[in-house]
Amino acid sequence: MSISFEPITGRYATLTLDSRPCRVYIEEAGSGIPLLCLHTAGADSRQFRHLMLDRAVTDHFRVIAFDLPWHGKSLPPEGYENEEYRLTTESYAEAILAVADALELERPVLMGCSMGGRIVLHMGAHHAARFRALIGLEGADHQTPWYDTAWLDRADVHGGEICAAMVSGLVAPQSPARYRWETLWGYLQSGPGVFRGDLYFYR
């Protein structure tokens, strides 16, 4: 067989989040110090795929990333069709701790990007003993809303297209086109109202 598989493996588990069963997708690569990675708003764990393929990292770290409910290959909870998704600090923190507990991670390093970079500050303030290190990527402790996020979830504006077009301005002009568009593909695929619901976390 000539196929060459990447060393990333993904699995599903049902965790109890917000008192409801939720099917969550978790992937990982490498071994060593557990490094739990948090994706940005409106995206999913694929954002860490290059890190998971970097031997310089995976020789020393067990790199783990999961899709929050409503994101990527994780499902929204039963009954989602009649709900407005809104991420809160409490539900975000609960999901992180639930994944760390389910995997029996021993004081993992917690690394998050953008909204993930913000929640690590909360985890440091409220759950510091659970983690050996915190890494915020593009994080901010305070983000003033600067536009009307209602545009991200309207019947007369394509949700995936508008999310990617908004985020494109957050990708540096020097970024290689291949990776710019790989990154934006995740936003193009985000479910209706999910990016906007994530931004609720910043309110």
Place this chain on the structure above:
Amino acid sequence: MKHSTLSDAEVAATFERLPALVNADAALVRRGRWCSTSFLLGAGSLPLHVTIAEGKVIEVLRGPVLMLSWRFAVRADADAWSRFWQPLPEPGFHDLLAMTRFGRAVIEGDLQPLMANLRYFKEVLEAPRRAAASGASA
């Protein structure tokens, strides 16, 4: 990066190249194929009325034209547009909404056509940058 600031008239003249720059880009025209609208561009003190039909820029008309309606307006001064069109723009001038966020551009009116076609309009306004970059590398 050092850049030379265009005058209002030079910015307006650059916008007047949009029909040639956009309509020659088949992928960009296809992206805007559901977009037919009129909007106003502000080049400093000079207004330009732009008409889009199914993704093609069919007219850029120097104003002001009294009582000519438009759906939305995008305005910035000549210095901001000059920075925006640099081949490698400075942070804050690399993106239309970044310029808006940092107070260097103003978007007003009925934003629905803009937001429903945001990638298209960003790339239309960036067309002079891409032309300058390809010219510099040629």
